[in-house]
Amino acid sequence: YRLNIRERDRNRKRKARQRLNLISSKEQAPESSGARRKEGLRRRRVYLARLRHRIKYLTKISHVQKAKIKRLQQKLLKEKQNNQRLTNLIKSNNKISGYSVTGMDNNEIRSNDDDNRMENITVKDLFFNNLSPNAKQRAKARIAEQKDQLPRGLNRSLRTELGLNVSNPAHVTQDEPSNLKNLVINFMIRDDISKISPDVKKMINGTSIRYWLHNLNILHEQFEAETGTSIAYSTLSSYVPVYVKKPNLSDWGTCLCAFCLNPQIKLEKLIRAGKLLDIDADLCYIINDITKINNLTTQLNKLKSQSENITYIEWQKERLPNHKAPLSKKNYCSSTLKDFVSKFLTEIDVQHVQRIKSQFSAFKQARLDALNLPEIAAIQIDWSESFILKQAREERSAYYNTQNVSTNSGYIWTKSYSYGFGALSDNTCHSAEATWASIQNLLIKLVKEKNVKNFILITDSTVAQYCNKTIFYLIALFAKTFEIEFKWIYLESGHGKGTPDAIGAVIKKAMADAIAYNPDETFKDAKDLLKGIENRVNFK
Template sequence: MKKDLRKKEGHRRHRANINKLKHKNMRLRKRIFDLEQEVKQLTSSLPMINKPSSPETPTPSPTKVFISTLSPAAKKRATLRLINEEENLPRGTVSAVRQKFGINLSNQYSPPSSTPSELEEKIINFKCRDDISKLCPNKKKKINHQQIRYRLNHLTVLHQQFKVETKTNVDYHTFLRYVPSFVVKPKVDDWGTYLCIICINPQIKFDKLNQLKSTKPITKQLVNSMPIDLNEVLNNQQSNKQLKDALHELKREKFSLTYNEWQKVKISGSSSTVSKKVPLVASIEDFIERFLLEIENLKQHLQRVHQQFKAAKEAKVDAQQSLDTVTIQIDWAENYNIRQAQEEKGILQRLN
């Protein structure tokens, strides 16, 4: 019985509150309606007050309003169509369009040239040289209908070499923009021999860290936002610091990993050594320590290479300005007819 009375009392209070809110809402609506009427009266009387002193603002042209909403690309397409039909337009249309919209239909439109610039041609020819890049053995691997070529050195080194050999002053970012898309960085497994242990071993370890992102969440968290090319990481001060911080963080982890490394291996029964890719197993701490050491060696190596190209460029300039100066450039090339394992390189001299 008490439960039913309590329920009835609750319904009564609920209805009372709803009615109270309804009345309050109606009063607010009436107040809003009265205020709107006052605003309308003030608005209608305002032009009458200001009419003697200021003229009425002219209404903008619907055509101009419509034109202003078009995108720049749409305006350009419409302008080109008008230029093509200029001879068939009625007399005075060109001047009317110029006065009304600010578009000069008398200007001759010349489409952007698809012919590569002289600088772009130089960079493409340079990158396609056999001593700069090698054709991919698999002829089916193509990019933009061009067979893939593997570049043989870091982009920063190739940039310095291009400046020295072509005597062209071009900044690094412009050089990158004109590098052909089919000249790509090779993967570590794409080579049967190494080009430079100092360059390739750190890249192998960096690739290994990127492979661990799928199995070790901590690795993905630390190196996910970095470029895949170690040289690009080292050239960027922020990325370089981020990599070092990530490596020091990884040293605290406790797991082992297997990776490959190029080493000089002694042949049994001979004093000669050959380069060989050796599989290794190490803890993450030892792996990181070795990687950090190789990174420092790589940075010093690249710095020496850059200084050598800079000195070579200065030597060429001096030779051109002085009759008593001769520049000799020594190129290192693969020697395929080797008799001993140590004979991995040959020397080619060129007088300038």
């Protein structure tokens, strides 16, 4: 019994050992196959890398060979061109000299001794060798007559080296505009469709710029309704002249003189409404011509008999609660046509326009006299708006305690030199005393250093600043002291803008830049600002 048990245990252990060996063999089989697979992949990678390297090497060699072949082809082409050029030069020389080289091929030409001497000849040498000293013009004419027989490419050489153009002139054809385009152009330049720019210097191709009075979509519909023509919007926009443009708010200029602007607005209103016929749209041109004034007055008197209402725009001065001086505002007004015409006739001030014309004529003559005569100096001055002195990085509470700096700027014309100047002050008073204090040192310098005997002052007609008894007394005292003469030209109200305003704007811009670019500095008053802008502006 014990022997059987031992035998059974040995058999059990043997079977267990066999099972373990079987399991281990199964586990080792995948590992060996995976190793073989990895080895195969590694060999393939090495083989592919060798192939890629070989392909790159062969490709590089092919590129080098192609580049060499291309260079050789270009060199061969240049040699052929040189040979052809020399052949053409020899043929042209023989033709101009009266000899013929027909029947000779390239090999015979190269072998000829005379041709060897012609290899280095240029077109310029060829041209002058066939000219006598007294017949250069006739030689040019002969070459021009033989242009049909000259070899190809020689015309370009004659033109570049000798400036002789024997080619046929090119005929430029100009297509005439179509009838539809003419209709669009005539429609767009009508006074009720577009208006000429107030600035006469704004021009395109020598034509004054005009601005639309309506949106282009509305003008498109109006064009189709009036002409009965069906036209696409894109076609109409392409036919609009380049000098007829869409306006911006700043294109209409600035309202400076209500005496001139209000009658002009009324005139344009009547023209757009079709009440006036064959009348110029610019009131200044009408006032300068007696015939046009009479024609306008006649048509306006006829309109008084019509009973209808009209709405128009007018610049009016109004006093606001928080403002001392009245402000100009554009308001809508409505009245009968009779009252409108009567008001229009009363606003047409012929003397106002004539005064403006005479004042600017005198201004122009004063500048010319100052530029031509050494003893005359013309000075135009004007006060600019006060500059608000704000410190960089200032607190919000500093806004309620602002400091203003006043600027009296101007420009002086003399024969030796002309320049702009400006006077800064912490006092914002623009009275006659302040005006005289700002220009007194300049006048003394001109009298003592430049020996100026006649001064011509040009200003606007502001009563508080220039046109009062105080300034007259100060000028008379100065003239009596230095034995000089003064002439004062007062410009009409609303027409005093000029060079001093531009100089004042430059000075204020320089002061603002000085504060902005130096945030760590303190500008207490006008003296500090003057030191900060000395190197920024080229004024006195």
